[in-house]
Amino acid sequence: MDDQICPRCKTTKYRNPSLKLMVNVCGHALCESCVDLLFLKGAGSCPECNVPLRRSNFRVQLFEDSMVEKEVDIRKRVLRDFNKKEEDFDSLRSYNDYLEEVETIIYNLANNIDVINTNKRIEQYKKDNREQILKNKTKLSKEELELENMLEFEKAQEELRKKELMKLEEEEKKKKLRDKEALIDELMFSTEDANNIVQTFAQQAQATKEEFKLPPPVTRATQFSTGIEFGQQAFLPLPKVDEGEPFVYKAPVVEMDGPVPPSWQQLEDAGYLKHVRGETAQDRAGGYRANISCLRALQEALVGLYHVSERTELFDCAEG
Structure with a gap:
């Protein structure tokens, strides 16, 4: 909140919660009051970089970081002309090089790196690809066409x-x-x-x-029962792999070295559970059971009672 401050009047969001910051093409922010004062004479420049500004180019700042706001604006402006699709290229490599070039242009403009040459580069591209740019602007991609058909269907249903x-x-x-x-x-x-x-x-x-109750609206299916969306290529089935013999579960053998613990039924019949706190509804939802806790306590108490170490056996033999 302290970072949101107008550089001209120094008003912060903390002192004025209704502060509305606005940004222009240069990426620097001004509050709405300062924008009105700046254009009282009909023209103005940015207080930080002295770039000539227009009142119509100011818009409300959506992001806290003005650099992000500037990059978003530049990206929209550049992608209006650099609107080629993957099908316009002969190979994926050429398409990736094209995307890298676009990102380089956006980065240079957003960070004020070689701005003059970058703008010349954009103008040259627009001049060389004028027909392709106009064609791509009027041509809807396959995804946009499917989305438009879905919207028309939903509108008609509504x-x-x-x-x-x-x-x-x-x-x-x-x-x-x-x-x-x-x-x-x-x-x-x-x-x-x-x-x-x-x-x-x-x-x-x-x-x-x-x-007179209205039936629920009809929804248009957008994907197959397998989860694959319309327009996407279905995946081929995976080849079966011989994984050997199937797994067979074998109960583990626990060496108690002590008396055999009682069964679940013996815990209830012999009254062991009378001395254990019963579980509540919340405990049962979490997986706690009184008989499990009781049996675990008995196992820990009885385990190892019959265990005899080798050292003890030798000592008994020596005494005998």
Whole structure:
């Protein structure tokens, strides 16, 4: 927040939360008030780099870093002319060289490196590729064409849905009006209980509401059941590889060197779980069970009770 400061009036975002910074082609920011004061006489220049500025070129700063804002603006301007696609090149290598050239131009303009020669380079490219640039501007790519068709389909579906909704609302209004008149007539001339009459008409109104409920909108499929999007090349099946014998699970053999621990059923029947805190709903959701905790404690307590080391055996033999 402290970095957002107007270089002319020194107003910060901290002192003025409603501060709105604006940037121009040079990439330096000014607050909205300073922009208005700068162009009171009809023309102005940047306070930091003295570049001549135009009031129409100022726009609200979207990024905190003005250099990012400047690069985004330059990138949009350059890519309007450098609009070739991969299909315009004979090889992938040529296309990658073209992309590298574009990035070099954008980097030079964003960092004020050899600006004059870079602009001459851009003008020469526009002169040499004028027909190709105009052709690519009018030609939609395959992705843009698919997106446009999807948008047109969704727009048509939305218009149709609006018409159906208006028609259903009109019919529902007429039905409510008829039901209201019928309810009044029933209450005036019927000898039945008024509460029963009102309850019956309320149930009929709920049924009418369900009848005029609009069905969900139709969504157009954009991909196959395998997850591959339309327009993309499907992948070929992978060749099968002989991985040998299938894996067979074998339960591990645990050397207790002590008494055999009780089973799950014996834990409950013998009353072991009476001395263990029972699990709550939150504990069960996390995977905790009281019988698991109890069995683990018994295993740790009994393991190794029958273990006899070699040193102890030798000592007993010597005493004997």
